[in-house]
Amino acid sequence: MEQKPEEKLVAPRRFRGMRKQVNAFLFTALLGFAGLVGLVAYKQGMFVQHTQISFHAPDATGIHKGMSVRLHGVPVGAVKDVELADRGARVRLAINNHHIARVARGAQARLVREGYVGAASIQILPVSAGADRTPVAEGDEIRFLAQKGIADMLDEVRQQMTPAFMELRRAASEMSDPNSDFRRSVSSLRELIEELPGTTRDLRQLVRDTDRTMLTVGRQAEQTLAILARVGTQTEEQLPAIAGRLTTTLDSLNATATQMRETTRTNGEALRELLTQAPELVRGSGELVRDTQELTTAARRTWLLRDYIEPSQMRTLPVDSFESFGKR
């Protein structure tokens, strides 16, 4: 059936107002999409003002755009850009202006991981004593503390294991050698300590003997004085008896003096032996202390511990404007 040209096309009744409905639907969809984009942008911090600072890293491996920047574990910004520079790579950070007052010019940045296999982030280290504490401003540059990667660490461990173990083996063999200074010092010390109870016993015996002798002397002196009181009347008869008692007393005193001399000589020898060994002992102790210090220093440098130890830097005593005020 052929249609005549003058006949007007009339939309079916059920499609009337369809244009308006389609437009309304499209407008709503557009509005929803814009809202969604806005929400995502808000969540990404697009509406937050940022201050851009930077640092130079000799190697930017592991640092990428969008990486989180944290201060005390709290996200304060993100890596804005990583680009090649004269000294390696220049990493630009966008720091949230809300936190900018807490990031000082003297602060340092380093690349860290949550654990050894977790997500990486840039950590801002708080400023140490003596460094510049003024807040960073747009365009400022902070220092970057380069950290070694796992491969570097393993390589370093491999290189350093051998000499360290050889050193330890040498120290252990020296300690186990019966002729070594250390072992001889310990043996001498043990012998001296073993001799001490005997010396103490001898000293106690000496004190007891001296006490007894003094008592005897005292008693004999009393008797002698009594005899002297009666000497006027009995001089002629008693003289031989008195002489005999005095001889006994002198013999007793002589024996005591001999024993004292003997004990003193024994103690003197023990003391001389101790003094002879003292430098050896001191040297041994000094070596032990040095070994301990080296072990501690080595432990501080190990890759397991060094991340947990505060980065070392020269400390300056605070410059005090009142250093000499009270003296004027």
Add this chain to the structure above:
Amino acid sequence: MRVQVLLCVMAVGLGGCAPSPKNTTAARQEAALEANRRGENYVRHGELENAARSYREALRLSQSLEDPEGIAANAINLSIVRQRQGRFADARASLGAVMEQPNLRFSPLRLSEAALRHALLDLDERRFGTAGKWLTQAQTHCGERCPLAGAIHNVRAQLALQAGRVDDAAAAARSALEASRATGERSETANALRLLGISALQRGEAAAARAHLEQALALDRELGAPRKIALDLLALGRAAALSGERDAARAYYARALAVSEADRDHAGAAEARAMLDAATGK
């Protein structure tokens, strides 16, 4: 026994992971850092000669590596220790390691710090003219935003006080207060408040002086600075005397005396005793 075995195994393991000590740049830097730490410990315990020896060693090691940061830090520390010992020539000589080395690039902050130390040495020796020149140099190196701004303004205030320019001193102390609050340098904030108190005392404004000095005292107590606590108490005593409160003045002087004696600060104790005697009419 089991714990000892475990500790031995750990020590061997950690030792195995550690680099062997070598006479490298890193080893020398570490030795310089150790000497720097030792110096700081000696200063904390008041052993100034040992501290000077440690800082000299740290300076020598830093100089052998041409490490500008290490040279500056240890030269400044050595000058502080020498000044406390009263050896001003030695203190100046140690600063030469920073100020007379045109071939090394020191940071502006370090240059400013060294110039400020020179100014403090001159102030201590009452060479007010040269102190002012060093202060200008420190200000030039320091620039606009500098952590030393508070200290520089405070030294300027002290110079103005010495010259009898009380209003200039108060203005400089106010600048110091603003700058030190901005940088969070509480020690310099306390110094600025004390200088404001002393300026007010010289103008005869006892109430204003007491307000500033009370704040300085509170800060110095927080910081644990006995010499400054004694200075605050002496100034508070003078403020009390100025407003006619003789008993309060005597109490402040007695407290200053007790603090100085406990701190073994003989000069401070002598000053406090003299003021106490004068207040009690002895």
